[in-house]
Amino acid sequence: MIATLSIGAELMLGEIVDTNAPFIATQLYAEGYRVSRHLAVGDDEAAIAAAIRDLAASHRVIVATGGLGPTEDDVTARAAARAFGHEMVLREEVLTHIRAFAARVGRTLHPRNEQQAWLPATAELVPNPVGTAYGFRLDYGGCSLFVLPGVPDEMAAMFTATILPTLRRLLPSPPVLLTRVLKVIGLPEAEISARVFDLAGPGIEVAYCVVFPEVQLKLRATGSDRAKVEALLDDTAGRVRERLGSALFAEGEETMDTVVARLFREREMTLALAESCTGGLIAKRITDLPGSSAYFVQGVVTYANEAKERLLGVPAELLLNVGAVSREVAEAMAKGARERAGSDLGLAVTGVAGPDGGSAEKPVGTVYIALADTDGCRVERFRFGGNRDKVRIRTAVTALDWLRHRLLAR
Amino acid sequence: MIATLSIGAELMLGEIVDTNAPFIATQLYAEGYRVSRHLAVGDDEAAIAAAIRDLAASHRVIVATGGLGPTEDDVTARAAARAFGHEMVLREEVLTHIRAFAARVGRTLHPRNEQQAWLPATAELVPNPVGTAYGFRLDYGGCSLFVLPGVPDEMAAMFTATILPTLRRLLPSPPVLLTRVLKVIGLPEAEISARVFDLAGPGIEVAYCVVFPEVQLKLRATGSDRAKVEALLDDTAGRVRERLGSALFAEGEETMDTVVARLFREREMTLALAESCTGGLIAKRITDLPGSSAYFVQGVVTYANEAKERLLGVPAELLLNVGAVSREVAEAMAKGARERAGSDLGLAVTGVAGPDGGSAEKPVGTVYIALADTDGCRVERFRFGGNRDKVRIRTAVTALDWLRHRLLAR
Numbered sequence: 162m163i164a165t166l167s168i169g170a171e172l173m174l175g176e177i178v179d180t181n182a183p184f185i186a187t188q189l190y191a192e193g194y195r196v197s198r199h200l201a202v203g204d205d206e207a208a209i210a211a212a213i214r215d216l217a218a219s220h221r222v223i224v225a226t227g228g229l230g231p232t233e234d235d236v237t238a239r240a241a242a243r244a245f246g247h248e249m250v251l252r253e254e255v256l257t258h259i260r261a262f263a264a265r266v267g268r269t270l271h272p273r274n275e276q277q278a279w280l281p282a283t284a285e286l287v288p289n290p291v292g293t294a295y296g297f298r299l300d301y302g303g304c305s306l307f308v309l310p311g312v313p314d315e316m317a318a319m320f321t322a323t324i325l326p327t328l329r330r331l332l333p334s335p336p337v338l339l340t341r342v343l344k345v346i347g348l349p350e351a352e353i354s355a356r357v358f359d360l361a362g363p364g365i366e367v368a369y370c371v372v373f374p375e376v377q378l379k380l381r382a383t384g385s386d387r388a389k390v391e392a393l394l395d396d397t398a399g400r401v402r403e404r405l406g407s408a409l410f411a412e413g414e415e416t417m418d419t420v421v422a423r424l425f426r427e428r429e430m431t432l433a434l435a436e437s438c439t440g441g442l443i444a445k446r447i448t449d450l451p452g453s454s455a456y457f458v459q460g461v462v463t464y465a466n467e468a469k470e471r472l473l474g475v476p477a478e479l480l481l482n483v484g485a486v487s488r489e490v491a492e493a494m495a496k497g498a499r500e501r502a503g504s505d506l507g508l509a510v511t512g513v514a515g516p517d518g519g520s521a522e523k524p525v526g527t528v529y530i531a532l533a534d535t536d537g538c539r540v541e542r543f544r545f546g547g548n549r550d551k552v553r554i555r556t557a558v559t560a561l562d563w564l565r566h567r568l569l570a571r
Numbered sequence: 572m573i574a575t576l577s578i579g580a581e582l583m584l585g586e587i588v589d590t591n592a593p594f595i596a597t598q599l600y601a602e603g604y605r606v607s608r609h610l611a612v613g614d615d616e617a618a619i620a621a622a623i624r625d626l627a628a629s630h631r632v633i634v635a636t637g638g639l640g641p642t643e644d645d646v647t648a649r650a651a652a653r654a655f656g657h658e659m660v661l662r663e664e665v666l667t668h669i670r671a672f673a674a675r676v677g678r679t680l681h682p683r684n685e686q687q688a689w690l691p692a693t694a695e696l697v698p699n700p701v702g703t704a705y706g707f708r709l710d711y712g713g714c715s716l717f718v719l720p721g722v723p724d725e726m727a728a729m730f731t732a733t734i735l736p737t738l739r740r741l742l743p744s745p746p747v748l749l750t751r752v753l754k755v756i757g758l759p760e761a762e763i764s765a766r767v768f769d770l771a772g773p774g775i776e777v778a779y780c781v782v783f784p785e786v787q788l789k790l791r792a793t794g795s796d797r798a799k800v801e802a803l804l805d806d807t808a809g810r811v812r813e814r815l816g817s818a819l820f821a822e823g824e825e826t827m828d829t830v831v832a833r834l835f836r837e838r839e840m841t842l843a844l845a846e847s848c849t850g851g852l853i854a855k856r857i858t859d860l861p862g863s864s865a866y867f868v869q870g871v872v873t874y875a876n877e878a879k880e881r882l883l884g885v886p887a888e889l890l891l892n893v894g895a896v897s898r899e900v901a902e903a904m905a906k907g908a909r910e911r912a913g914s915d916l917g918l919a920v921t922g923v924a925g926p927d928g929g930s931a932e933k934p935v936g937t938v939y940i941a942l943a944d945t946d947g948c949r950v951e952r953f954r955f956g957g958n959r960d961k962v963r964i965r966t967a968v969t970a971l972d973w974l975r976h977r978l979l980a981r
Contacts, residue, residue: 459881
């Protein structure tokens with residue numbers, strides 16, 4: 162049994178979301194270990210000590226993060242010592258590391274950083290390749306407690322380099338546990354469930370997770386024989402593909418963005434973008450991926466009508482007659498983007514993201530998407546629900562899905 | 572004592588981060604209540620029941636979320652009944668709501684949704700204005716358990732409409748507890764702590780939180796008299812402002828993006844953007860905010876050299892001689908953006924975001940930022956650390972901070 166313990170006042174006050182526990186769970190799950198509890202408490206010595214004792218009573222391993230920094234609210238080391246009845250001592254080797262680290266990055270060491278050298282007396286040290294805070298391991302009864310800094314980069318580096326190899330030795334070999342993730346766009350959760358729920362059975366679970374605006378279908382199979390588990394997953398995934406068709410847009414690590422990127426590369430086609438209501442979001446998502454310069458020629462964010470005329474050649478009288486949010490302007494933007502960039506495809510979006518700017522004929526959420534190619538231009542009107550963020554995200558994902566379908570068609 | 576309990580297999584496997592617990596904590600904290608534990612467990616009936624019993628032993632209130640959906644892995648209602656020794660019954664009023672809801676949104680009700688009408692016999696219902704899943708309340712011993720769906724929109728609507736008013740009646744009035752958030756850019760955490768740690772004292776805490784690439788300083792004051800608590804916060808915030816100067820860029824709900832937006836509006840100035848390595852990220856952040864069309868004229872994402880020539884008028888020979896990532900090209904981009912859009916300011920970034928494209932003279936993380944106005948153009952070279960994402964985010968935030976300083980100067 163493995164538990165994570167995330168420590169920080171900000172977590173208790175809701176000021177930050179905890180990404181450390183999910184990271185640790187993901188890493189462990191990739192090795193076949195499941196975490197059974199995530200617990201989070203504030204920067205309070207007594208509360209941390211109580212949490213450690215509670216978890217230690219029913220878990221073989223606790224991976225705790227946070228509260229090892231140089232400031233006065235960092236009390237995790239003291240709390241861990243208190244939970245297991247240890248003394249705190251100044252660890253010379255840690256002090257040496259902190260000084261060497263400061264020297265290496267050319268920073269003068271702040272005296273407050275010396276606090277980070279005070280650790281429980283018998284703690285086994287966990288080196289930190291990225292920062293000043295050492296982690297440590299404390300054993301008590303049948304429980305091993307690992308404590309890491311809360312800074313995500315440092316935590317991740319230390320978990321991967323030291324904790325994971327230690328856990329492989331410490332814990333019994335787990336059964337084979339494999340997951341296949343299938344990502345669906347355009348079908349509601351209940352509909353997906355109705356189509357595939359009967360595929361669950363002995364050794365295989367089917368779960369659903371809404372990651373707006375997509376639904377992720379998780380197939381989780383377990384068993385003692387890896388080849389059989391994989392065969393079961395392959396077979397089940399095959400059936401899911403048949404039942405969901407092209408609504409299934411990606412599997413595993415692939416995302417809408419990476420699928421579109423891969424298809425652009427495979428088809429050796431190029432793209433120009435013209436964005437109005439998404440304001441650069443589509444360009445940002447495309448250029449999030451390294452290597453996007455191979456197919457992404459240029460993008461323009463044309464908020465003002467004058468920008469649509471200047472950068473895309475949309476006729477002023479068209480903007481005047483039918484308005485910027487219209488089938489005709491979307492088409493002119495897509496064609497203009499394509500022609501001016503000399504790209505294979507031109508994608509344009511124009512719409513009312515809100516909260517203002519809506520009207521009776523064009524309420525908030527009204528969006529036109531247009532995709533121009535050598536053969537002409539496809540344009541469609543959508544009415545998306547939700548607030549500004551949701552309208553923008555759904556517009557971007559729908560536009561990317563259009564690119565996916567267009568690239569698959571050739 | 573209040574605890575949250577988040578339920579979902581995805582949480583245990585690290586596939587999603589939990590945003591429900593932070594939301595609930597934020598809402599409670601705004602009323603003066605502190606959450607003492609966030610616990611998360613998987614979609615397992617026995618594990619959920621055990622978690623409820625454990626938390627009930629030491630908490631007055633548990634707010635649980637997740638596992639009330641229509642699919643076979645939604646077992647929270649059964650687990651809650653089991654934890655407190657209740658029967659499950661079909662609640663007719665819930666069934667009626669589910670059918671009415673389906674009719675209202677014009678969807679045929681899926682038979683699987685009827686599962687959502689099976690709830691613990693004595694549960695007090697919590698209506699769901701947004702979806703099909705009812706929430707409920709169960710009392711046992713000295714503990715009140717509230718269970719809400721995990722879908723963030725539904726959870727939030729139900730928490731605000733029903734749970735919060737109930738808790739106000741249920742819990743003793745808390746002491747006044749107020750927080751002031753001060754956001755800092757360009758100073759490391761230990762340096763900030765060294766400058767302000769002595770401001771903590773009776774009734775006031777100082778905490779630090781890294782939200783890459785900024786550091787947030789939290790002042791938390793408590794007491795029985797609201798006016799005194801506010802005066803203490805005002806006084807302390809004033810001292811922090813003196814000690815941190817212009818590195819302090821925003822307070823409270825304001826962000827770098829909203830500060831820049833406000834300054835553009837106040838100064839009645841306009842902006843054109845030319846992005847290379849950030850690929851639309853700056854435009855996206857600026858247009859995330861409604862009303863940005865008032866000052867944002869246009870943006871171009873010029874990945875290819877040809878796009879820099881075509882859309883910004885950067886001379887081809889300049890690109891050939893000094894390369895796209897150079898002081899000269901950054902300046903030409905900023906000036907070109909400004910002149911072509913006829914805007915007051917022209918902001919340009921060009922750099923190597925990585926992971927590829929670095930060289931000995933221009934390693935990954937090398938970025939030029941240029942800001943053109945009527946008086947000329949400021950250009951600077953940076954060397955940012957971290958991966959592609961971090962380089963892009965730091966570039967965007969630094970560029971926005973340049974806009975802030977430039978707008979403040981007038």
